[in-house]
Amino acid sequence: MESPFETCPLKDWEVDLSTLLPASHRIRGDHIVSPSRSDTRVFLENELLIPRIDAIRKQLWMCGRPMPPRPLHKQVLLGREITIAEEADHHCVWASDKIYLKPLPAYLLHPGFWRTHLSDRKGGDSLNDDALKTHGPSTVQETYTASVGDLAACARGLLFSYTALIAYESDFKIAKEKFLIPEEVDWSSWRILCEEYLTNHTYQSVNPRYWYGELRMPRLNKVYKYGKGHIFRGFSSVGSPSSYDDWLRDNFAYLSLVFAFVVVIISAMQLGIATERLAGNASFQNASYGFTVFSIVSLVILSGLIVVIALCMIASNWIATKTYEKRRFEETGVDINGLTSVRRS
Known part of the structure; x- marks a missing residue:
């Protein structure tokens, strides 16, 4: 060629x-x-x-x-x-x-x-x-x-x-x-x-x-x-949140948007229950009750999931950093504790 x-x-x-x-x-x-x-x-x-x-x-x-x-x-x-x-x-x-x-x-x-x-x-x-x-x-x-x-x-x-x-x-x-x-x-x-x-x-x-x-x-x-299973890092960190605070802020912002839609729906259901036509409707009452409980449980689970993922990311990055640090210092022949160079045999 x-x-x-x-x-x-x-x-x-x-x-x-x-x-x-x-x-x-x-x-x-x-x-x-x-x-x-x-x-x-x-x-x-x-x-x-x-x-x-x-x-x-x-x-x-x-x-x-x-x-x-x-x-x-x-x-x-x-x-x-x-x-x-x-x-x-x-x-x-x-x-x-x-x-x-x-x-x-x-x-x-x-x-x-x-x-x-x-x-x-x-x-x-x-x-x-x-x-x-x-x-x-x-x-x-x-x-x-x-x-x-x-x-x-x-x-x-x-x-x-x-x-x-x-x-x-x-x-x-x-x-x-x-x-x-x-x-x-x-x-x-x-x-x-x-x-x-x-x-x-x-x-x-x-x-x-x-x-x-x-x-x-x-x-x-x-x-x-x-x-490919790269859950935490994906293809590249370019353009991604630069800190855990930013990551949490972004994800809770999405969750807040979902919560806003849920609030609108629940408010509409409350108005419906206050009307004479729906006040005695057992099916609507059950649906309102079920959706309210589901919304509360879902938001709690999603909030907890975001926190758990953040903790897993912190732990994963900490382990990766310490593992890399140890291997790097062994390859370069330096002792971080003594801050002196060591000669490898």
Whole structure:
């Protein structure tokens, strides 16, 4: 699989490819390393793969339509705030009045990078000795989780989404203002790149996630909560209440709305009982009594359920935090009690 385009829109096309990478990136174990000093293949897996979206590939029809994303100017017309999200699985995901977009990396705009790192003939990079010496064997991933073809499919999908997002020069200006594309790319070179890419584009060459354009965050959360069993966290915490107080406030607000409807119905029943026609109606009396008792019991149960869920969330997060803290300190070789570094054998 070669580069999907030949013209390099970057002004300095002879640049050292390593300079197109970010300053740092996070690998397994939450260790921070320099992409230029570590394995580029591992970096690309962390940057481009979307395993959480792939895990619900068959349910994506619930979250969006199988069509390219709408241009940036259309997103603005819809009242959506364009927000940067460097995580690939948040790209083209929207919620309420925001749409999250992963900026198009400069390295994906260089044909040489595709031939070097995203070509099946290359087969990927191997771990280098400098990375092992600098970071230690415990902080460097030693195995790959995807093939070069999978990486290229995700990269092609991301690039394809931008050919749809930046269709007009007005979209291009919005992209520049929001730092979605490198500053050195100009409109004419972008048009040429899109022409070259779209000439040979096929949907079979991109990751199936990119068959769908914009995905809805609330529906992704529901799929993960009820389909994957991630009851507390869902797909993402982005846009969710940031504290337990906010979570309780939101849920009790919904419960208050239900309570308001119940009050209206009970008030209507009381008025009905006060009338001569319904005062002696045994069926209406029984229905009013049953609904009143049911409403009281239901509201008490729902209130208790909200509190229980909140307590379970607190306990779950506390256990997860303490477990992670213990594992993290063991991996980094520090002693939180003595506040000193310890050498592992």
